[in-house]
Amino acid sequence: MPQSGFIRLGVNIDHVATLRNARGGTHPDPVEAAKVAIAAGADGITAHLREDRRHITDADMERLAVLCEDENIPLNMELAATDEMVSVAMRLKPHAACIVPERREERTTEGGLDVAGQHNRLVPIIAQLADAGCCVSLFIEANPHQIEAAASTRANVVEFHTGAYAHALDDGDQTKADAILEQLREGGRLAHAAGLEVHYGHGLTFDNVAPIARINEAKELNIGHFIIGEAVFLGLQPAIERMATLIRDARAS
Ligand SMILES: CC(=O)[C@@H](O)[C@H](O)COP(=O)(O)O
Numbered sequence: 001m002p003q004s005g006f007i008r009l010g011v012n013i014d015h016v017a018t019l020r021n022a023r024g025g026t027h028p029d030p031v032e033a034a035k036v037a038i039a040a041g042a043d044g045i046t047a048h049l050r051e052d053r054r055h056i057t058d059a060d061m062e063r064l065a066v067l068c069e070d071e072n073i074p075l076n077m078e079l080a081a082t083d084e085m086v087s088v089a090m091r092l093k094p095h096a097a098c099i100v101p102e103r104r105e106e107r108t109t110e111g112g113l114d115v116a117g118q119h120n121r122l123v124p125i126i127a128q129l130a131d132a133g134c135c136v137s138l139f140i141e142a143n144p145h146q147i148e149a150a151a152s153t154r155a156n157v158v159e160f161h162t163g164a165y166a167h168a169l170d171d172g173d174q175t176k177a178d179a180i181l182e183q184l185r186e187g188g189r190l191a192h193a194a195g196l197e198v199h200y201g202h203g204l205t206f207d208n209v210a211p212i213a214r215i216n217e218a219k220e221l222n223i224g225h226f227i228i229g230e231a232v233f234l235g236l237q238p239a240i241e242r243m244a245t246l247i248r249d250a251r252a253s
Pocket residue numbers: 012014048050078100107108109139201202224225
């Protein structure tokens with residue numbers, strides 16, 4: 001059955017900064033990439049200011065905040081729940097603040113935030129960001145305990161980590177991918193029923209995005225690494241346009 005409702009594409013430009021930082025200097029500039037993404041029809045820009053600044057820097061985040069304000073497009077700032085990161089978010093006041101788990105030695109964001117286990121620590125941070133006017137999002141696994149814990153905070157959104165689904169498909173394990181997809185669907189239903197807006201992201205590609213885009217409760221997908229990689233072959237604007245078309249077509253099918 002075709003899914004009703006528009007679904008937003010947030011383009012994560014972190015890995016433009018990874019490429020820039022490989023040589024130092026200013027090229028390629030993630031803020032220029034954000035401008036191309038906006039021109040290509042991105043519905044939002046996502047950027048993760050990591051504690052180790054391995055890709056996006058404080059100066060990038062400041063310039064992205066100015067650009068998104070000028071272009072009237074939502075900026076989704078991903079951040080660890082640390083005093084330092086919260087103070088950056090409080091100063092820049094992005095449209096959305098997405099709290100993610102971070103381990104310094106990890107290659108990428110390997111799992112969801114443990115909202116249930118860190119509830120007492122996270123509640124005041126979420127409240128602080130919400131009081132500053134940010135739409136607060138929690139990047140979690142599609143696990144009923146985590147959803148219940150997220151719903152008992154002032155968070156507005158949960159973004160479900162789709163990395164395990166993407167990895168299962170990469171490994172050719174369709175049975176495992178189907179099982180994880182079902183958890184992601186059930187998570188969407190539970191979170192929506194609990195009053196949370198539902199987003200998905202991590203590891204999404206041209207080949208694996210359609211089943212996620214078809215999830216009825218999905219309101220936004222955040223996609224970065226694959227789009228930036230594919231931009232090497234197609235160009236950034238065509239890569240974003242193709243992803244947007246695949247999402248729209250999946251939604252309509
Ligand atoms: C939370 C998340 O999934 C994003 O942060 C994204 O993956 C880009 O950042 P990293 O690749 O540094 O994790």
